[in-house]
Amino acid sequence: MQVPLFLHHQPTPMPPSNSLIWFRKGLRIHDNPALDHAIKHTKHLFPIFILDPHYLAPDLTAFSPGSNRSGLNRIQFMLECLVDLDSSLGKLGSRLLVFNGDPIQVLTRLLKEWDVKKLCFEYGTEPYYQDLDKQVKSFASAAGIDVFSPVSHTLFNPADIIQKNGGRPPMSYQSFIKLAGNPSPPLTTTISSLPPVGNVGDYEMLRVPTIKELGYGDNTQEEFSPFRGGESEALKRLKEALGGKEWVANFEKPKGDPSMFLKPATTVLSPYLKFGCLSSRYFYQCLQDVYKRVKKHTLPPVSLVGQLLWRDFFYTAAFGTSNFDQMKGNRICKQIPWNDKDELLVAWREGRTGYPWIDAIMVQLQKWGWMHHLARHSVACFLTRGDLFIHWEKGRDVFERLLIDSDWAINNGNWMWLSCSSFFYQYNRVYSPISFGKKYDPNGKFIRHFLPVLKATTATFQNLDIVIVLYSSIMIISVTKYQLSDMPKEYIYEPWTAPLTVQTKANCIIGKDYPKPVVDHNIASKECKKKMGEAYALNRANNGLVGEEDLKGLRRKLEDDQHQDSKSRTQKQKLVG
DNA sequence: ACGAAGTTGCGTCT
DNA sequence: AGACGCAACTTCGT
Numbered sequence: 001m002q003v004p005l006f007l008h009h010q011p012t013p014m015p016p017s018n019s020l021i022w023f024r025k026g027l028r029i030h031d032n033p034a035l036d037h038a039i040k041h042t043k044h045l046f047p048i049f050i051l052d053p054h055y056l057a058p059d060l061t062a063f064s065p066g067s068n069r070s071g072l073n074r075i076q077f078m079l080e081c082l083v084d085l086d087s088s089l090g091k092l093g094s095r096l097l098v099f100n101g102d103p104i105q106v107l108t109r110l111l112k113e114w115d116v117k118k119l120c121f122e123y124g125t126e127p128y129y130q131d132l133d134k135q136v137k138s139f140a141s142a143a144g145i146d147v148f149s150p151v152s153h154t155l156f157n158p159a160d161i162i163q164k165n166g167g168r169p170p171m172s173y174q175s176f177i178k179l180a181g182n183p184s185p186p187l188t189t190t191i192s193s194l195p196p197v198g199n200v201g202d203y204e205m206l207r208v209p210t211i212k213e214l215g216y217g218d219n220t221q222e223e224f225s226p227f228r229g230g231e232s233e234a235l236k237r238l239k240e241a242l243g244g245k246e247w248v249a250n251f252e253k254p255k256g257d258p259s260m261f262l263k264p265a266t267t268v269l270s271p272y273l274k275f276g277c278l279s280s281r282y283f284y285q286c287l288q289d290v291y292k293r294v295k296k297h298t299l300p301p302v303s304l305v306g307q308l309l310w311r312d313f314f315y316t317a318a319f320g321t322s323n324f325d326q327m328k329g330n331r332i333c334k335q336i337p338w339n340d341k342d343e344l345l346v347a348w349r350e351g352r353t354g355y356p357w358i359d360a361i362m363v364q365l366q367k368w369g370w371m372h373h374l375a376r377h378s379v380a381c382f383l384t385r386g387d388l389f390i391h392w393e394k395g396r397d398v399f400e401r402l403l404i405d406s407d408w409a410i411n412n413g414n415w416m417w418l419s420c421s422s423f424f425y426q427y428n429r430v431y432s433p434i435s436f437g438k439k440y441d442p443n444g445k446f447i448r449h450f451l452p453v454l455k456a457t458t459a460t461f462q463n464l465d466i467v468i469v470l471y472s473s474i475m476i477i478s479v480t481k482y483q484l485s486d487m488p489k490e491y492i493y494e495p496w497t498a499p500l501t502v503q504t505k506a507n508c509i510i511g512k513d514y515p516k517p518v519v520d521h522n523i524a525s526k527e528c529k530k531k532m533g534e535a536y537a538l539n540r541a542n543n544g545l546v547g548e549e550d551l552k553g554l555r556r557k558l559e560d561d562q563h564q565d566s567k568s569r570t571q572k573q574k575l576v577g
Numbered sequence: 578a579c580g581a582a583g584t585t586g587c588g589t590c591t
Numbered sequence: 592a593g594a595c596g597c598a599a600c601t602t603c604g605t
Contacts, residue, residue, distance in 0.1 A: 170602095170603095171601090171602060171603090172582090172583075172601085172602055172603065173583085173584075174582080174583080174602090174603080175602080175603065175604095252584085252585090253584055253585070254584055254585030255585080256585085300584085301583095301584040301585095302584050302585080303584095306584070307584090310584080373585085374585065377585075381586095420600080423601095424583085424600090424601085425583095425599090425600040425601045425602090426583085426586085426598095426599075426600055426601085427599090427600070428586085428587095428597075428598060428599065428600080429585095429586040429587080430586065430587080431586065431587090432586075432587065432588095435586090435587070435588085436586080436587090529598095532600095533598095533599090533600095536600070
């Protein structure tokens with residue numbers, strides 16, 4: 001049923017006044033309870049978005065172009081979301097007012113100067129929003145401003161689930177499902193027009209800025225994400241996905257092919273859910289509608305609906321766990337003596353581990369800001385418990401910066417999952433950086449696509465710029481030298497095993513044109529499993545309360561053991577030789 | 578206390 | 592393609 005907007009009867013004696021909707025996530029018109037509420041009984045509506053310099057100021061010291069919090073792909077994606085939102089608001093007789101500055105300062109000033117009586121914004125469950133919103137709400141209540149802050153980013157209210165579970169978030173998916181039940185349906189109101197924007201006073205009205213205007217103009221990124229931001233794009237993408245009825249009904253997440261990139265094996269709706277361009281409740285309802293029209297469909301956890309529930313599962317766990325984004329002081333996180341080998345971290349980050357499958361995925365991350373979830377698993381396992389034994393927080397930082405869909409709860413949750421720090425504990429199951437990719441893509445098409453030329457790392461490109469100026473012909477040679485694409489498929493996953501004649505013919509000498517593997521997977525994974533076993537034992541013995549000193553002690557012991565092992569390996573090799 | 582189950586491992590066998 | 596051993600984790604429910 002559609003109700004004309006200004007006929008809503010409000011049992012309030014007050015005359016219509018000014019409302020402000022503050023967009024943060026939830027960059028959409030459809031199923032937007034904060035917007036729906038903001039337009040009721042309202043004379044003027046001020047729709048605002050605040051560009052926070054703490055988040056967006058360019059940072060030249062970061063390892064990739066962008067701000068200190070985000071790479072360029074996600075900033076670009078967000079700006080596209082804002083442009084689309086502005087255009088949608090425009091069609092309804094309004095517009096998006098964009099401001100620059102500290103959110104609290106900007107917001108409190110605007111509320112005062114515009115005589116706002118009602119402030120609406122989507123509830124934020126992340127610590128960042130919890131802190132921010134506490135300040136905003138206390139200001140509003142002192143100033144006599146009504147605040148409406150509905151939970152509409154997730155299917156459920158995490159607080160409800162935690163309460164139902166006796167105050168703690170459920171730690172397994174099945175127990176979460178049992179508690180969750182069915183989500184409430186999305187709003188059905190269709191907005192046909194919006195109250196006019198009031199007099200904005202002396203403010204200079206910014207349009208949504210471009211990447212260049214934000215000061216990232218001289219970026220060295222060579223290829224941008226193929227995914228465009230915005231609600232319109234989200235709904236288009238959703239419609240396309242839902243059109244494949246059978247595909248939706250038969251979707252099984254673990255069976256997806258991580259090497260598909262021209263036509264990804266998943267919906268790629270995650271970035272739109274992250275920014276709230278797509279309502280999770282609307283998506284959920286659309287999926288239920290498809291299920292009703294087919295005979296048989298897959299079920300959680302592997303189905304598409306199951307994926308939405310995973311999202312809520314992690315949001316709930318994150319909301320109910322202090323220090324969710326770190327190992328120390330995190331009740332649910334195993335204390336593990338990860339090592340601190342920066343050169344290995346950088347090799348992983350820049351896609352030069354010497355394992356083409358791993359490196360190609362990391363290049364896809366740099367260029368596209370998106371990879372298939374199994375590809376994420378593969379590289380996350382490799383960095384942490386599988387091969388390099390580097391802290392999951394370091395990998396988390398890289399993903400958080402570069403993924404266009406990076407989402408605080410989900411990203412941290414998955415890093416704990418993959419590193420066997422929480423949620424998942426079967427550390428003996430290690431992804432092979434060789435055979436895992438091979439089983440989907442035996443010819444190495446994915447590798448050949450993402451590793452044909454030099455990677456778009458800042459350092460490399462800075463060096464190259466100089467080369468271009470001075471010796472342009474040499475540059476061309478050095479680029480072609482890095483080709484891995486001609487490596488025969490027998491060796492594409494393990495190029496170091498190719499005979500020198502093959503390497504020469506492929507124009508790719510291992511150790512010179514493409515790196516040698518940074519670790520031997522067979523040895524490294526065995527050592528990692530052993531370390532995990534000892535770390536688990538320590539956590540068990542200390543009943544989860546592992547102190548700094550305990551961890552230091554175990555780290556020393558493990559390093560000694562490893563030293564002994566490698567010594568005996570060398571001796572064995574000598575004997576064999 | 579105990580058993581069952583757990584979104585997505587690998588290698589080897591048939 | 593599917594089953595099994597590998598070696599064994601935790602959480603949840605009884």
